[in-house]
Amino acid sequence: MIKKLFIPVFALALSSCNQRKEAQANTHLAYFDIKGYFEKEISRLQRLNPIVNKTVKVNGDVESKDSKIADWTKELAIFVNADINKTSWKGSFNKQVKNGVDIYTSDHKKIPIKKVSIMWRGQNAGKIEIIVDNKNILYQSQDTLTYYPDSLYSIKKHQKIKLLKDKRYSVVGILK
Numbered sequence: 001m002i003k004k005l006f007i008p009v010f011a012l013a014l015s016s017c018n019q020r021k022e023a024q025a026n027t028h029l030a031y032f033d034i035k036g037y038f039e040k041e042i043s044r045l046q047r048l049n050p051i052v053n054k055t056v057k058v059n060g061d062v063e064s065k066d067s068k069i070a071d072w073t074k075e076l077a078i079f080v081n082a083d084i085n086k087t088s089w090k091g092s093f094n095k096q097v098k099n100g101v102d103i104y105t106s107d108h109k110k111i112p113i114k115k116v117s118i119m120w121r122g123q124n125a126g127k128i129e130i131i132v133d134n135k136n137i138l139y140q141s142q143d144t145l146t147y148y149p150d151s152l153y154s155i156k157k158h159q160k161i162k163l164l165k166d167k168r169y170s171v172v173g174i175l176k
Contacts, residue, residue, distance in 0.1 A: 030090050031104055032118055035083035037125065041149065042072040042080075051176045058169040066176070075173075078155060079145055082130045084113055125149065138162050151175060 055064040069075050084093055084104060092111055093104040104116040112134045119127040132143040139161050146154040152174050159167040 029085045031084045031093055031095070032102060032116065033085060034116065034128070034130070035080050035085065037128075038076055038079045038147075041147075042076055045069070045072045045076075045175075053174040053176060055172045055174075056169070057171075059167060069173075076153065078143070079128075079130070079147060079153075082113055082116070082132060082145060084116055 049068055051066055052069055053064065053066050055062065057063075073080075084106075089106075089108075089111055092108050093106045093116075096103045096105075100120050102118045102120070106114060112132050113130065114133045115129075115131040117127075117129045118125050126148070128145075128147045130143075130145040132141075132145065134141045139159075141157060141159045144154075144156040146152070146156075152172065154170065154172045156170040157168070161167075
């Protein structure tokens with residue numbers, strides 16, 4: 001009885017393994033893996049725990065200080081959220097390569113990420129720049145995110161809300 005039951009269970013287990021491989025094969029990313037790249041950077045920076053000279057500028061008021069970032073996931077979340085490999089966005093970005101720079105652009109109204117540029121140094125990203133543009137009837141914002149591995153990250157934001165003054169702010173972190 002046990003031998004008769006063993007063969008069908010074994011065959012079922014074997015066939016389910018093949019289905020998993022097919023499912024994994026269909027998850028190939030269409031564009032540069034921004035989310036995966038920054039998740040690796042977050043892990044690396046969490047391990048290194050560098051001192052960061054962080055400068056915050058809000059409408060002209062500037063504050064700067066050296067500190068250690070306790071939570072790199074929170075610090076670089078805006079970069080991780082700029083993932084262009086969402087399933088519903090597949091085919092929405094055009095890719096160009098110019099002088100060693102991969103440039104992904106989209107002009108779709110419902111996609112806030114308008115441009116991603118990756119400047120390569122050999123096999124590694126030397127600079128990543130992301131332009132995010134959000135618009136609706138009451139609100140408009142444009143973000144410029146820049147990341148140089150082992151060097152600097154920058155978040156520049158311009159916000160315009162109807163009936164309120166424009167707000168500009170930037171965060172620049174220089175890794176020491």
